[in-house]
Amino acid sequence: MAIARHGVGPTANLRALGSQVHPVFMLPPLAASAFGALLAGTTRLGTAEAVLVPLAMGVHLVAVFFGLYTAHLKDGYVDFHVRDEDDDHPLTARGCRLALAGSSAGFALALGAVVVLAGPVAGLLTLPGWAIGYLHAPQFDTNPVTATAGYPAGVALALLGGFYVQAGTLSAAVIAFAVVFLVALSGVKVVDDAKDVVYDRSIEKRTVAVALGPRRAREVAFGLMGLGMFLVVAFAVDGLFPAGAALAAVPFVAVAALATRADPELATMLLIRGAYLFLAVLVAAVWFRPLAGVPLPDIGVLGPYTYLATEVAFGAGALFLLQRTGAWWAAARTVAVLYPLAYLWDWYTLEVGVFAIPLRTGVELLGIPLEEHLFMLVVPAFTVAVHELVNDRA
Template sequence: MPRRSGDAQGAQARGAAGVARALAAQVKPTFMLPAVATSVFGALLAPDADPVTAALHAAGVGAALYVAHVVDEYVDTHRRGEEPPTLPRRVLASTAAAGTVLVVAAAAALWVRADPVATASLAALWALAVLHAPVLDRNTVAVTVDYPVGIAAALVGGFAAQTGAVSAAVLAVAAVFAVLLSGEKVAIDRLDAAFDRTVDKRTVPVVVGDRRAAQVAAGVLALSGGLVAGFAAVGVLPRVAAGAAVFPLAAAAVTVVASSRRAVQAAMALTYPFAAALFVVVCTATQCHVAPLVEAVLAGVGDAAVLAGAG
């Protein structure tokens, strides 16, 4: 596709209002909210949580994801010509720089206020953000795991910002989520395979075909369930955590037999109860600061079940 001139590239974003709308469009909740929520997830697993520190890390995560979207827009429109530009080069470049400043500011504040691991997690997220479109999305493995690895980094960093350390249980949960989301990424890429072929994006479905990609997705999802059971068996996670493995195993089963769209819907729907189950298990084991509330809710559910059975 031919590149457009500088004037044509900015035609759709002339004026302050047009620029503002185009930049606001780079705020993509589907990708940003899970990452920010994962940072908060990690913070809530800590025995004590400082809201300011949690907000700093979450803000840094959000800023890094925004940089990723802006850089992706720049590369796809101005360097590769895959899509019509909505913003001029200079606006995208300056916006990415401004987002980087926000990430650096959050990282510096965490260095002073919290722990180097929290700072390192933001540095890792920023590196993934600026490398995704130019480099990582052209490699089959990298384009599959970069976002899941970022989610894992957000969880570890959110916890480390509160505690100054990283527990084995939190690392285990982060690893499980990285594997789980990698399986979901393969499933999602099945939906975009036709377009990805046209822009030379070598995702798993493009490389091995739809049927084998479904098998790969199911295998990786099942692996995440196996990891949960394994971590529970060796004591890294509480034994009861093994029960949570049913969710990714169910997602794997659906992926094998359902259509690509149904498989994605099922996997995403099962992720939420899976995350909730792991949170409850790890939280009660580590006596995180919301553990009394969690235990009260569980006690209430148990009492309700007893009463229902007696009735």
């Protein structure tokens, strides 16, 4: 029986086997493995002059590739030959099984090389990549958590494995990077799965969109992506990541903003490209460390108007969002209710010395600084505006 469903001979078979190499989905895990190796080199030397072990990097990349190839072969086999989900597939059922055997054998050989070069822990970090790929369909994709987190977990593990085969250990930084990838890419995966929610429901494929519905799933997706970007910035501020890593959130957030109003198919295309930009900036931040030694802008040069300037900036943001959402009356009611309570709280904490505000104008009104009155207007208004924006039902 032939391997290829369309055509005969070695050329047709090779074409059918090559069709299961999907660069769009293979690139991120492979890039994550290389990024892990780069991170290990810069961590070891503390500079961008990383010294990599090419053979260890190469065998790990081969293992990651075969794990991904196994996943694509198994998905195609299940979706076409078992579930009758796809309209066509280039491989026969026998061809899928033979290719799966060959791919698994290739992974086993690469895994053995990883263990020989970097030890059993490196093997334990690499092996789940194949298991996730092989079990994704029809086992893992029937549960919302594993259906969503399988691919992102594979990317995170590729990062950890790529680091370990170079360094022989794991650092807090690489674990933090893995968490960021897992969280942010899980959000992208939720959006991707929403493309097929109707059909997935009909075959009892339990994605997040099936379990929660498309709208709630999208809220979860963008919440996960937002959390991932926040973690990048927070880890950069904390010093765990290079300061320039915070810049990686900028292109991804910009792309995600465009994707918020797009349909699932277009949103997925945008977010995948945003993820590429995100990873590219992270690599540049780790390699070049562009903001190393660059101090934060010091707005303290404004002297007594410093606090007031921050309130003007955030107040302008609140006004913009209120104008966009039309939540003026809701904000006014909220401020009116909270203001007396906030005033008493603020007066008491200042009176007993809980905190001090040195960079202020010195103007006081009703026993507290003028800036504190403005703070009690700006913060509730900003909160209401953001609430209306993210909970817009239109």
